[in-house]
Amino acid sequence: LDAENLIPLSFKLNNIYPNPFNPTAHFIIDIPHNTTLTVDVYNILGQKVDNIYKGFIIAGIHNMSWTPKASSSGIYFLNMKAENFIKTKKMIMLK
Numbered sequence: 384l385d386a387e388n389l390i391p392l393s394f395k396l397n398n399i400y401p402n403p404f405n406p407t408a409h410f411i412i413d414i415p416h417n418t419t420l421t422v423d424v425y426n427i428l429g430q431k432v433d434n435i436y437k438g439f440i441i442a443g444i445h446n447m448s449w450t451p452k453a454s455s456s457g458i459y460f461l462n463m464k465a466e467n468f469i470k471t472k473k474m475i476m477l478k
Contacts, residue, residue: 389443389444390415390416390442390443391413391414391415391442391443391444392415393413393415394412394413394414394415394463394465394466394468394470395412395413395470396410396412396461396463396470396472397410397411397412397413398410398472399461399472399474402474402475403474403475403476403477404474404475404476404477405476405477405478406450406451406476407448407449407450408448408449408450408461408474408476409446409447409448410446410447410448410449410461410472411444411445411446411447412444412445412447412463413444413445414440414441414442414443414444414445414465415442416442417439417440417441417442418439418440418442418465418466419438419439419440419465419466420436420437420438420439420440420463420464420465421434421436421437421462421463421464421465422434422435422436422437422447422461422462422463422464423435423461423462423464424449424451424459424460424461424462425459425460425462426457426458426459426460427457427458427459427460432451432452432453432459433449433451433452435447435449435461440465449461451476455476456475456476456477456478457475457476458473458474458475459473459474459475459476460472460473460474461473461474
């Protein structure tokens with residue numbers, strides 16, 4: 384972090400909490416400069432089930448969350464894409 388401005392020095396998808404979750408998963412992303420961001424959720428079959436964010440985002444530390452539209456338990460994958468940065472994390476929904 385740039386302590387003066389609280390701007391991260393690199394892209395990062397922080398841990399999902401709680402994990403397992405029910406009904407909402409929370410996570411923090413670090414964005415080092417203004418850019419275009421996409422955050423999607425995929426199921427275990429690799430099918431996109433939701434889009435959390437798509438568009439321009441300013442530099443900083445951003446809190447985000449996801450509450451599934453369907454209420455089925457299972458394994459999901461949170462995927463963050465910004466420029467050349469791509470990161471995927473597993474999350475589990477338990478009823």
